[in-house]
Amino acid sequence: MSRADSTATTARAIRRRELRTLAQSISRIEQDDPTFAPVERSLYGGTGRATVVGITGPLGVGKSSLVSRLIAHLRAIHRSVAVVAVDPSSPFSGGSVLGDRIRMERGDRDAGVFIRSMASRGYSGGIALATRRTVRLLDAAGFDVVLVETVGSGQVDVDIRDVASTSVVVLIPHLGDEVQTLKAGLFEIADVFCVNKSDLPGADQARRDLVELVAFGTPRDGWRPLVTATSTTLPAGIEELWNSIERHERFLDEKELRGPLRRRQALQEILDLMKRRVEQDLLPRAQSDPEVRGLLDRVVGGTLDPPSAARRLLKGPARPRSKTT
Amino acid sequence: MSRADSTATTARAIRRRELRTLAQSISRIEQDDPTFAPVERSLYGGTGRATVVGITGPLGVGKSSLVSRLIAHLRAIHRSVAVVAVDPSSPFSGGSVLGDRIRMERGDRDAGVFIRSMASRGYSGGIALATRRTVRLLDAAGFDVVLVETVGSGQVDVDIRDVASTSVVVLIPHLGDEVQTLKAGLFEIADVFCVNKSDLPGADQARRDLVELVAFGTPRDGWRPLVTATSTTLPAGIEELWNSIERHERFLDEKELRGPLRRRQALQEILDLMKRRVEQDLLPRAQSDPEVRGLLDRVVGGTLDPPSAARRLLKGPARPRSKTT
Numbered sequence: 001m002s003r004a005d006s007t008a009t010t011a012r013a014i015r016r017r018e019l020r021t022l023a024q025s026i027s028r029i030e031q032d033d034p035t036f037a038p039v040e041r042s043l044y045g046g047t048g049r050a051t052v053v054g055i056t057g058p059l060g061v062g063k064s065s066l067v068s069r070l071i072a073h074l075r076a077i078h079r080s081v082a083v084v085a086v087d088p089s090s091p092f093s094g095g096s097v098l099g100d101r102i103r104m105e106r107g108d109r110d111a112g113v114f115i116r117s118m119a120s121r122g123y124s125g126g127i128a129l130a131t132r133r134t135v136r137l138l139d140a141a142g143f144d145v146v147l148v149e150t151v152g153s154g155q156v157d158v159d160i161r162d163v164a165s166t167s168v169v170v171l172i173p174h175l176g177d178e179v180q181t182l183k184a185g186l187f188e189i190a191d192v193f194c195v196n197k198s199d200l201p202g203a204d205q206a207r208r209d210l211v212e213l214v215a216f217g218t219p220r221d222g223w224r225p226l227v228t229a230t231s232t233t234l235p236a237g238i239e240e241l242w243n244s245i246e247r248h249e250r251f252l253d254e255k256e257l258r259g260p261l262r263r264r265q266a267l268q269e270i271l272d273l274m275k276r277r278v279e280q281d282l283l284p285r286a287q288s289d290p291e292v293r294g295l296l297d298r299v300v301g302g303t304l305d306p307p308s309a310a311r312r313l314l315k316g317p318a319r320p321r322s323k324t325t
Numbered sequence: 326m327s328r329a330d331s332t333a334t335t336a337r338a339i340r341r342r343e344l345r346t347l348a349q350s351i352s353r354i355e356q357d358d359p360t361f362a363p364v365e366r367s368l369y370g371g372t373g374r375a376t377v378v379g380i381t382g383p384l385g386v387g388k389s390s391l392v393s394r395l396i397a398h399l400r401a402i403h404r405s406v407a408v409v410a411v412d413p414s415s416p417f418s419g420g421s422v423l424g425d426r427i428r429m430e431r432g433d434r435d436a437g438v439f440i441r442s443m444a445s446r447g448y449s450g451g452i453a454l455a456t457r458r459t460v461r462l463l464d465a466a467g468f469d470v471v472l473v474e475t476v477g478s479g480q481v482d483v484d485i486r487d488v489a490s491t492s493v494v495v496l497i498p499h500l501g502d503e504v505q506t507l508k509a510g511l512f513e514i515a516d517v518f519c520v521n522k523s524d525l526p527g528a529d530q531a532r533r534d535l536v537e538l539v540a541f542g543t544p545r546d547g548w549r550p551l552v553t554a555t556s557t558t559l560p561a562g563i564e565e566l567w568n569s570i571e572r573h574e575r576f577l578d579e580k581e582l583r584g585p586l587r588r589r590q591a592l593q594e595i596l597d598l599m600k601r602r603v604e605q606d607l608l609p610r611a612q613s614d615p616e617v618r619g620l621l622d623r624v625v626g627g628t629l630d631p632p633s634a635a636r637r638l639l640k641g642p643a644r645p646r647s648k649t650t
Contacts, residue, residue, distance in 0.1 A: 037632060044630040259625065266624040266631060267611050273635035274607065275600040282599065286592050299591040300584065305369040306591060307362060310598035 007038045014043060017111065017141045026116055029133045040133060043140040048262070050082075050139040053245055054164030055149045056189065061172045062196045063149050066230060066238075071113055073238045074145055080112035082138040085149040086131055114138065129272055132163055161189060162268045165261060166248045168192045168241070171210070173202035187217065190225045192244045198229035198237065221257055223248065282313070332363045339368060342436065342466045351441055354458045365458060368465040373587070375407075375464040378570055379489030380474045381514065386497045387521045388474050391555060391563075396438055398563045399470055405437035407463040410474040411456055439463065454597055457488055486514060487593045490586060491573045493517045493566070496535070498527035512542065515550045516573045519566055523554035546582055548573065607638070 013021035028036040055063050055070075067083055074081045118130060131148065138146050150160055160167050169190035193214070195207045210227045217224070226244040230237035252258045285292040295312060298304035338346035353361040380388050380395075392408055399406045443455060456473065463471050475485055485492050494515035518539070520532045535552045542549070551569040555562035577583045610617040620637060623629035 041630050041633065045627045048627060262625045263621055266621055266634075267608075269631045270620075270624070270635045270638065271604055271607055273632055274603050274639055277635065277639055278599050278603055279596055282596055283592075295595075296588055296591055299595070300587045302370045302373060305366050306594045307598055308366065309591075310595045310602065313595065314599055314602055 003035075003038070007042060010039045011042045011140075014039070014137060014141050015046065017114075017143075019111070019114065022114060022137065022141055023116070025137055026118075026134050029130050029137070030118065032130075040136070043137070047136050047139040050135075050143055050146045051166070051245075051249055052135055052139070052146045052148065052164045054160035054167040054189075055147055055170060056151070056160050056167060057170035057186070057194075057196075059151060061170045063170050065232070066170060066194065066196055066241075067147055067149055069230070069232075069235075069238045070147060070242065073242055075110065075112060077242075079144040080142070081145045081147060082114040082141070082143040083116065083147045083149065084131060084134050084138070085115070085117040086127060086151075114141075114143065126272065126276060128159070128162065129269070129276065132269055135163055159268075162265055165252060165258070166191045166245050168194050168245065170194045170196050171206070172197045173200045173206040187213070188220075191223060191248045192241065193225055193227045194241055195227070195229040196231065198231040199233045200231075203229060203231075222255060223251055328360075328363070332367060335364045336367045336465075339364070339462060339466050340371065342439075342468075344436070344439065347439060347462065347466060348441070350462055351443075351459050354455050354462070355443065357455075365461070368462070372461050372464040375460075375468055375471045376491070376570075376574055377460055377464070377471045377473065377489045379485035379492040379514075380472055380495060381476070381485050381492060382495030382511070382519075382521075384476060386495045388495050390557070391495060391519065391521055391566075392472055392474055394555070394557075394563045395472060395567065398567055400435065400437060402567075404469040405467070406470045406472060407439040407466070407468040408441065408472045408474065409456060409459050409463070410440070410442040411452065411476075439466075439468065451597065451601060453484070453487065454594070454601065457594055460488055484593075487590055490577060490583065491516045491570050493519050493570065495519045495521050496531070497522045498525045498531040512538070513545075516548065517566070517569045518550055518552045520552070520554040521556065523556040523562065524558045525556075528554060528556075547580060548576055 010021060010025065014025060025036065025039070055067055057063055064085070067085075071081050071083065116134065118127065118134065135146050135148060148160060148163055167189050169186045169192070171186075171193065173195065193210050195203055195210065197203070198207070207227055207229050214225050214227060226247065228237060228241045228244050230241055252261065282292070286296060287293075292313065295304065295309045299306055299309050335346060335350065339350060350361065350364070380392055382388055389410070392410075396406050396408065441459065443452065443459065460471050460473060473485060473488055492514050494511045494517070496511075496518065498520065518535050520528055520535065522528070523532070532552055532554050539550050539552060551572065553562060553566045553569050555566055577586065607617070611621060612618075617638065620629065620634045624631055624634050
């Protein structure tokens with residue numbers, strides 16, 4: 001089979017949502033297999049349809065069990081859903097085997113659900129790029145909703161806003177001092193807050209506090225984050241959470257914010273790809289290229305400072321700085 | 326005063342370790358003030374003398390109090406010491422004001438101690454670069470030891486191995502499941518382990534477990550991490566910790582590993598600087614340059630995939646790929 005045939009065959013299998021091909025394809029993304037690029041290129045035009053929702057928050061707030069309940073709700077309202085867990089503490093972690101086991105324990109082999117965890121280290125291409133590519137693949141496979149579970153902001157090098165159109169920040173009552181310090185970062189991210197484990201004491205207070213904080217905060221692009229509450233003993237909470245997510249999605253459409261959002265995300269992805277190419281170009285040359293070796297010698301020897309070295313390496317080939325600022 | 330004069334004056338004040346100039350200079354680094362670059366360039370030749378020690382570990386293991394006790398020990402053996410805290414939960418956080426207060430509470434206005442915290446977000450130039458530049462400044466100011474306190478691996482975008490020559494990983498007994506998942510990452514980093522709060526129950530076991538893990542692990546560059554234990558009730562532990570750090574420093578010299586280490590760190594810094602220049606070049610052009618805008622339009626419209634767009638943006642000006650792999 002020619003390479004073009006094989007590309008077309010794989011792309012077709014992905015569009016048909018063949019689970020084995022999906023799993024293999026994500027592994028190829030994780031390994032940064034260059035022969036997979038043509039498949040992604042051929043799928044690209046058919047992406048951008050899925051609702052991509054980020055689920056983020058500190059360790060221990062129960063993100064994964066919340067995700068499980070969201071899956072159940074989405075299936076009940078007849079939406080297909082894929083989960084990408086970028087969280088080393090996620091029970092979904094450990095590869096698709098555990099994901100499969102969880103699916104089986106849930107008693108289904110439902111083709112409308114796909115769960116995949118990504119380790120948070122060791123990707124040659126960087127976890128942020130691998131996550132984006134995986135989300136795009138699941139989008140191409142026609143899942144209505146892609147949930148991306150990550151640990152809290154600043155803790156993992158995936159900025160959920162680069163991937164998702166709606167970001168849910170999950171918190172629990174009495175977060176403790178450590179989490180307070182992360183809160184500022186989480187506030188910048190949240191389109192929807194979810195007070196999970198809301199059967200714990202202090203949950204009502206936590207929710208009221210959040211509502212108040214949100215009321216005093218400055219809306220971002222005209223949106224004031226919604227505050228919801230969920231718990232295993234409060235099944236209605238999940239419906240409220242999903243409806244809040246959908247409200248934000250409608251808001252993006254009504255205010256024509258989806259275009260600018262996609263543009264921001266595309267720019268960030270292109271930038272990440274450019275940085276990676278700079279890295280892939282430079283690192284081997286540190287061994288093989290006398291110019292780079294000479295510059296390194298001088299930096300280590302104290303006769304050339306690192307910014308000057310970086311400038312020289314970008315000089316010859318560097319694009320001239322734009323004239324406008 | 327001409328700019329050259331002002332550069333020389335500032336550089337001289339830094340070499341003389343004038344605290345006000347040091348504090349102002351770090352603020353200029355944090356703000357990425359371009360007029361500070363000549364000062365750093367003129368100081369560069371006089372750096373590389375300080376022993377730079379990373380102190381890292383999960384939240385809540387008592388890194389900051391350990392740092393305080395290390396300061397006391399270092400002063401007792403007549404070493405000057407600067408601390409750079411890159412940890413949002415550090416009590417040193419909140420800028421130099423709090424750092425000053427802690428210094429005053431310690432009852433000294435000791436010119437042999439300097440403490441500075443860096444917020445972990447919002448640097449235009451990136452926290453990793455700002456941390457390196459701050460460490461270099463304190464090195465130029467002649468501090469014998471620079472301690473860099475960061476939260477555990479994978480949690481903050483500063484890789485301590487890019488900055489420090491010896492990395493101490495701080496743990497406590499009974500770390501809990503969440504931390505176990507981070508352990509693999511911490512193992513890769515540690516030159517010295519420190520079981521802190523070693524008066525807690527389970528400390529002996531924790532230490533024995535670590536010793537065993539280290540014994541079974543593969544030494545990195547011929548070095549097997551040392552395991553120490555500290556607590557507020559065990560003053561001898563701090564001395565043991567410092568001696569272990571010095572043992573690793575001597576090992577680097579004896580095995581001639583310091584050169585390769587500096588080379589790796591220089592390469593990584595140059596790479597980070599190049600990436601930043603790519604970013605500083607691209608982002609304004611997303612508004613002003615018709616070529617970039619056109620490519621973004623096509624990516625958002627689904628007719629051009631992001632890798633192809635990145636390739637085109639690097640094509641004209643890109644350095645030809647090296648011929649060797």
